Amino acid sequence: MRKIWTIAWKELYTTYTDRNLVLIMIATPLLVASIIALAFGGQGGVSIQNIPVAVVNLDEGSGGQNFGAIFVSAFVPPAAGAALAGQDAPACPDAPASGTAAGSGLFELTDAVELDDADAARAAVDAGVYAAAVIIPPDFSRKIGYGPGDPVEPVSVEVYGSSGREVAAGIIRSVVESISSQIAAGHIAIAAALETVGQEYGMLRLLSLANSPEFAASAACAFTPAYNTLTVTQQTVAGQRVDSRAALLVVVGSSQAMFFMLFTGQGGVFSVFEERRQGTLQRLIVSPTPRLVILVGKMVGTFVSCVLQLVFLFAALTLVGSLISGQLTLIWGDQVLAIALVIGAAALAATGLGTLLAGAARTPEQGQIFASVINLGLAVLGGAFGFVLPESVSRFSMIWWGSDAFRRLSLGQADIIPHLLVLLAHGVILFGIGFWLFNRRLDI
Amino acid sequence: MQTMVEVRGLAKTFRRADGTAVQAVKGIDLDIFKGEVFSLLGPNGAGKTTTISMISGLLTPTVGDATIGGHSITRQPTQAKRLLGVVPQEIALYPTLTARQNLEFFGRMYGLSGKALATSVDEVLEFIDLRDRQKDRVETFSGGMKRRVNIGVGLLHKPQLVYMDEPTVGVDPQSRRRILDTVMRLKEERGMTVLYTTHLMEEAQELSNRVGIIDHGQIIAMGTVGDLIQKVGEEDRLFLKVGDQAVSDEVLRRIQERVPGVTRAVYDPPGAEGEDRSNTSGVIIVSAKRGRRALPQLIQIAMEAGIEIQSVEVREPDLEAVFLHLTGRALRD
Numbered sequence A: 001m002r003k004i005w006t007i008a009w010k011e012l013y014t015t016y017t018d019r020n021l022v023l024i025m026i027a028t029p030l031l032v033a034s035i036i037a038l039a040f041g042g043q044g045g046v047s048i049q050n051i052p053v054a055v056v057n058l059d060e061g062s063g064g065q066n067f068g069a070i071f072v073s074a075f076v077p078p079a080a081g082a083a084l085a086g087q088d089a090p091a092c093p094d095a096p097a098s099g100t101a102a103g104s105g106l107f108e109l110t111d112a113v114e115l116d117d118a119d120a121a122r123a124a125v126d127a128g129v130y131a132a133a134v135i136i137p138p139d140f141s142r143k144i145g146y147g148p149g150d151p152v153e154p155v156s157v158e159v160y161g162s163s164g165r166e167v168a169a170g171i172i173r174s175v176v177e178s179i180s181s182q183i184a185a186g187h188i189a190i191a192a193a194l195e196t197v198g199q200e201y202g203m204l205r206l207l208s209l210a211n212s213p214e215f216a217a218s219a220a221c222a223f224t225p226a227y228n229t230l231t232v233t234q235q236t237v238a239g240q241r242v243d244s245r246a247a248l249l250v251v252v253g254s255s256q257a258m259f260f261m262l263f264t265g266q267g268g269v270f271s272v273f274e275e276r277r278q279g280t281l282q283r284l285i286v287s288p289t290p291r292l293v294i295l296v297g298k299m300v301g302t303f304v305s306c307v308l309q310l311v312f313l314f315a316a317l318t319l320v321g322s323l324i325s326g327q328l329t330l331i332w333g334d335q336v337l338a339i340a341l342v343i344g345a346a347a348l349a350a351t352g353l354g355t356l357l358a359g360a361a362r363t364p365e366q367g368q369i370f371a372s373v374i375n376l377g378l379a380v381l382g383g384a385f386g387f388v389l390p391e392s393v394s395r396f397s398m399i400w401w402g403s404d405a406f407r408r409l410s411l412g413q414a415d416i417i418p419h420l421l422v423l424l425a426h427g428v429i430l431f432g433i434g435f436w437l438f439n440r441r442l443d444i
Numbered sequence B: 001m002q003t004m005v006e007v008r009g010l011a012k013t014f015r016r017a018d019g020t021a022v023q024a025v026k027g028i029d030l031d032i033f034k035g036e037v038f039s040l041l042g043p044n045g046a047g048k049t050t051t052i053s054m055i056s057g058l059l060t061p062t063v064g065d066a067t068i069g070g071h072s073i074t075r076q077p078t079q080a081k082r083l084l085g086v087v088p089q090e091i092a093l094y095p096t097l098t099a100r101q102n103l104e105f106f107g108r109m110y111g112l113s114g115k116a117l118a119t120s121v122d123e124v125l126e127f128i129d130l131r132d133r134q135k136d137r138v139e140t141f142s143g144g145m146k147r148r149v150n151i152g153v154g155l156l157h158k159p160q161l162v163y164m165d166e167p168t169v170g171v172d173p174q175s176r177r178r179i180l181d182t183v184m185r186l187k188e189e190r191g192m193t194v195l196y197t198t199h200l201m202e203e204a205q206e207l208s209n210r211v212g213i214i215d216h217g218q219i220i221a222m223g224t225v226g227d228l229i230q231k232v233g234e235e236d237r238l239f240l241k242v243g244d245q246a247v248s249d250e251v252l253r254r255i256q257e258r259v260p261g262v263t264r265a266v267y268d269p270p271g272a273e274g275e276d277r278s279n280t281s282g283v284i285i286v287s288a289k290r291g292r293r294a295l296p297q298l299i300q301i302a303m304e305a306g307i308e309i310q311s312v313e314v315r316e317p318d319l320e321a322v323f324l325h326l327t328g329r330a331l332r333d
């Protein structure tokens, strides 16, 4: 119906011609995400320095290869590091000529030590000595060093964060995530390259091939401090380039975008209250326009507003990411359709939440209070404030579902179907209940 | 005469937050004829806005129904609403949109589009004399200009019936004159039926073909201005200003008994809320059949009682007097 679009268009027009609103909707989350990403001490950027970190490598290795050591070498400067000590700096073909340990952004960012005892490290974090402890499990290499035909087993590196230093712990967590994905990616690439060799030699275990000098060299090249982990880019499985700072921009940017979109969703639906106060809602009701059309028009406007907010933000963050890395970088990945679907589902969930709150609140003031409490709660749970919460807890927040889906897509992964379904379910259920409540309230 | 609006047994009871009920409108019957200006005249809180809101479909009546052009507002709201243009009491516009954007938006809500919409908007802008400011945001307008846009929105779709709810409240005299002229032009140039509410008897008297006087949610009198004045027997009212001099009941009794034609004499002390609101002085209010003739005797009695009369005003019968006559209260609170 044409009137729905007229109302929706008017919503968008009034929203996006309001400079203050646009500032809050787009500029604020953009700034927050960019500052955090720049905090990684890029040239001239704001920097967070010397985060105290404990690295505990319990990895028992597999086939002579110890992947856990990569973490140690990434965090701990060579002088103090134990893992690659004694090895000569590998000859890395495309490493910068002047690439030395002094150039590593990570060493400036963190002040890491290697410990042997995981419990002691956790206790030290609790005591406030370290912002986070990175603990690599004993079976890390065994599980990650698979060959064709081996079952793919999930393995995780624990980041034990201090609850008093969420931002620092969050940064460490994202660094670990980025290193993990690089290990997986680098290893898979090499394993795939060696597969042909494996077939020639029949029974040859690829695991021992992974231990070949070529692999060791290239892994070392990729992850030694000399190469500067933070700027290194690696081929991922999808053949896409990933930058750690860009990865952080994705993690922080998407959760900030989700968080701020909640306000847009609520603001859009709550504007009904404003319209009632200024009398324009009454004008709409006395025009030959069914109430349902008025309501749906408002919601369509709000939904599109949320979508636009995400699109603008993602485009802007892509620009920021590209500026940081000095070249055009599609930080969100290239699965445009999947990204669009997640954006749509997330916007629906946010609009649904707004509708529910507007329907449940007796007064706009009450609605605003509900909204603030719920948004902050979802943000804390969903990791928008850099809190490191277990995934089982984060799953209660639509912010997590949205930002995790965007993060996965940015890494070239495609397993976002559950995320889509959860967001859609949020949208449909909240919308349904809210709509029903709200329609009754429109009867002034 | 063709009926435009037919109201039968319309009533509205509001339920307050504390659970008590407010009977804002208590069963109203009303007919408004095609092409006339009908005024609902009543003091603040009489139920004018509530009545008009039910007629326009904004409020659901507790009891009763209204039809516009034969369409029931409760059962065929869309058809009924198409015939109706609305000018609400409060300005109801989007402040951040321009005058033109406001008109276009609401025009679309009345089903206008394309060329018809553009023409209609141009005509209305011409009519409310805001063509040169059409591209400015409404929030930058003066109160009077906003009022004019507020009226313009109600006229966009050339409705057969337009209702205006106290459109002159809080408006300077010049803008007010303009609005009253607009109402007359709507009726005369466009043949529109106008339903006008006000608590100002001068406006009702000047504009209306017929007036319904509403008080405490009920119509207490209805008819042409002439009809209604007939009801109070064409009495003049004399206002004798006496400053802060005391006026005894004895004086009032003597006036009523000794002066021919006097039906009532009351004393309105200074500072009290009375018929004359600019009341820094005490006033003796006398109702009399032929007021001017009674004047010499009134002055005589006052002098005998030692009261000096500072000024005299004679008011011919008007709707104010009708309301006073019917309710014993002044129309303005």
Ligand SMILES: Nc1ncnc2c1ncn2[C@@H]1O[C@H](COP(=O)(O)OP(=O)(O)OP(=O)(O)O)[C@@H](O)[C@H]1O
Binding pocket: B014, B015, B016, B022, B023, B024, B042, B043, B044, B045, B046, B047, B048, B049, B050, B051, B089, B166, B199
């Ligand atoms: N939504 C509401 N809830 C409760 N009471 C209401 C509501 N709306 C109006 N009333 C009450 O109904 C009565 C009539 O109000 P209404 O607004 O119709 O008066 P009015 O004649 O338009 O007055 P005014 O000249 O001040 O505009 C008043 O006593 C008012 O307090």
Ligand SMILES: [Mg+2]
Binding pocket: B048, B049, B050, B089, B165, B166
């Ligand atoms: Mg009113």
